[in-house]
Amino acid sequence: VSILATAYESLTAAAKLDLKGKAVSQALEELIGRSLTFLSDSCKEKPLQSNVPGKGYFAFQPKGGPEKMSRPVNEALFDAELARKYVSRLVGANLSGFDSATRKKILYTAAMSYCGATDLLKKDDKKTPGTFFEAFVGHLVARSFNLNPTTSINVLNLDLKTQLPTDYVFDFGPGKNKIHLPIKTSTRERVVQVWAHQRVLDGVYGVNRFKGLLVCLTETNMQRKAMSVIEVCLPEQWAVYQMFISQLHRVYYFDPPSKYAALATKYPFIQVKPFADFFAEVDRLTTAAPLA
């Protein structure tokens, strides 16, 4: 059993009961703190060759031996000392006192902490980093909205009545927006699902009823032989999905790839932003408004 297993179990149990609650804040603080301690005390940083313009990366390795390697970590965004110092404010979604650059670092470091540690502590575990990241983002968003999400919606349509499972959805009630919040550590070819689920919500409830906010960690990919890092991006496919399937309202990244960020400036104008910016537009996201 990994040294993080107990804190991870507390997190997932608490997240099911009350995602925005204090118990989730505490479990996250514990899990992020333990992960950062493991990475600082028991690991070293191995520099990687970056094939991403303007970004540098390293991977964590256990101090004992060089066999294992974590996913790539953006060296400009990972700051364990900073994250450890402010982790209790972070898990309370209380980031308003920080400038944008500091906010990005705290968020990125906390998100990477359990993911990087798990890469070294467990073999081929893709599931728990995804579950951690979903609970972490879901908690920060739910606290910011002061509202818990649901994970299914009713489809009522003449003689059809179905309960459709969804990603997190937030319903603020009459006169407000509703939010559809898919969360993924990275997207790859599975991302079309997000536009498809948004399309179902548009079809069942009407266009511009649910705002789709996709939250992603990063799109890095490590090429093991060359020990080099690339970002895997398909911006032209995203543009086609946004044109012909449905319209996502925001795509937030903890480490935005520049090829996706560029989509915000030309048709069909997919609004890709740093997740740090979410906290500055919470009110705007929940206020119902006509399609601009």
Place this chain on the structure above:
Amino acid sequence: VSILATAYESLTAAAKLDLKGKAVSQALEELIGRSLTFLSDSCKEKPLQSNVPGKGYFAFQPKGGPEKMSRPVNEALFDAELARKYVSRLVGANLSGFDSATRKKILYTAAMSYCGATDLLKKDDKKTPGTFFEAFVGHLVARSFNLNPTTSINVLNLDLKTQLPTDYVFDFGPGKNKIHLPIKTSTRERVVQVWAHQRVLDGVYGVNRFKGLLVCLTETNMQRKAMSVIEVCLPEQWAVYQMFISQLHRVYYFDPPSKYAALATKYPFIQVKPFADFFAEVDRLTTAAPLA
């Protein structure tokens, strides 16, 4: 290296060059034959508990020891002797002389041959059975249409020009249908991708221009502890996708789950059928016609 590796490499290489060609027929015959020989000579059949009404299952195990187990095999559809006898007619897509029941057995046994053998010969290999199944189905369909598919389409839209990667698409030219052919050994939650890609084709080229034919092997799932088999089906979600994302023209199964087959008889009328039926309606599928 597995005893099937050389034949598998021949298949994938030939499929890239000419999917409907003789070289693919030969590679499939070789690979299916070798797989059936391995299963007959080196394996035993372990009965499984079926929790699927009307269907019985077994799993292959190596004669040496009981550690490994193949995916579940439908005992009523697997007939190695029959498949071996008619494999050369099968890979030529020349199945017109057989009744429907025989056709189903030959198709199912051939599709399961490499998948079942690989479950025992390799560890956690999900990729090569999927690639084999795609080449096998693609070859039979391409031979039946006497036309090779492409795997990308041009999106031309005012100032946008993009090459979009797709599943197999067949273009019969003016006055005929075009076919969109996604192929999956099983669907699970990823299936929404199929409706989403169909939606893109509808949006780019117009509704009822591309007919979507989804081909699947089975939806069985083995519960290891109880050694029992279930079919994982989400028919209400499929109905919602068919209503709100796009309309698939056919869903073919080598072993149709009854919960999906039932979708054909009530709104929104998803036409789920045995893949054996495809060969009887080739002409109808390629003839352009108004939405009924």
